[in-house]
Amino acid sequence: MLLGFEHVGTTTIDLDRAIAFYCGLLGLTVALRKHYDRGEVAFLDTGSGMLEVACPIADVARSRDVPPHEAGLRHLTFAFDSLDPIVARLEAAGFPMIEGPRAAYYNEVLKRLAFTRDPDGILVELVERADGR
Known part of the structure; x- marks a missing residue:
């Protein structure tokens, strides 16, 4: 039985900056922030689902829009x-x-x-x- 929407994952260049935007400006709350072997991750809670934001130890390019003819978020x-x-x-x-x-x-x-x-x-x-x- 489906319980509900859990989370969607994104990648960021700077986790502190992402948290400032999503939590400081939009009102989400940090449910978890944790280091792992490839970087850091935070789960930001909306109250009805979460946003998982990963910040890998790697060069991360800025997001690009998905073209209309391509599947994706x-x-x-x-x-x-x-x-x-x-x-x-x-x-x-x-x-x-x-x-x-x-x-x-x-x-x-x-x-x-x-x-x-x-x-x-x-x-x-x-x-x-x-x-x-």
Whole structure:
């Protein structure tokens, strides 16, 4: 029996910088931070699933977008009760919105959305859920 969504994994160039973005700006909390033989990893909790962020001992290139004709993860999405305060906080910290805030196309599940990038270039979607979700 499925219990729920557990986590998605990403890679970062700088774990402290990633934690500052996801925890300091978006509000996730550090559930675990641990060194291992190939680097360091942190599990950042949203309250309904986690983001695993690995920081290997290696040269890590900035993230690239997955082309439309290629399978892969397109973005990370985080839900907020209101977009305006989080958008203002991110923009004040130097993370401009790439798109939005605007009304969502899939208004059956989402009300409003905006897109920015994390410090490693990963596309991050910020949403307000549709009423009743």
